[in-house]
Amino acid sequence: MPALLGAARGVYGSQIRSALRDSGFDDMPRRGTFVLGAVANHGSTLADAVAGLGTTKQAASQLVDALVSRGYLERAPDxxxxxxxxxxxxxxxxxxxxxTQTAIRAVDQRLARAVGAEQVATTRAVLGALVESSGDPHFGD
Structure with a gap:
């Protein structure tokens, strides 16, 4: 399962990078779209925007610095x-x-054509449950 999840993430990442490059956003830093998505979907404090990155605070800060210096984000005191x-x-x-959203939808649509929308919805639910269970000390017992 971990290998499949990694490969699946690669499919989305490749599609996103290609779409951004084709649209002139060829300076997007690695994992930058994750931060942009967090801000676009949730409006965020800096801490909230980088919470799911799984990196050190220093690496997250450097990523935000790059997004600010390249003109994707603005930073201000709350x-x-x-x-x-x-x-x-x-x-x-x-x-x-x-x-990025358009690229994600394109992959989702191809996937739905290949296996059906119901299977995609089930997969999304299963993966969501897996993520939510990460804080459960009894998960996997």
Whole structure:
């Protein structure tokens, strides 16, 4: 299963990188679309945007720095809590996030044609349950 999950992630990643490159976003850092997606889908503080990266704080900060310097994100102090930093998408960031979503939908549609929408929905539910179970100390007993 881990090998299949890695290969499946590679299919999505390849499609996303190709779509971004074709649309002129060829300077997107590795894992940058993850952060853009977090901000686009949830609006985020900096901590929230990088929480799921699974990297060190330093690596996450360097990724955000790259996204800011390349014009995808803007960073500002949280007006309600000066200790926190908010990140927002720039116009360029919104356009790159839209291209990423389009690429993901294209893979999803190909997958649905290959195995059916119901199978895709079941797979999504199974993977969601796996992710949610990661905090369960009895999972896998």
């Amino acid at each position: 007006p309600d809590d000066r200790r926190r930093v908010t990140v927002t998408l720039t116009d360029q960031g919104r356009a790159a996030a839209k291209e």
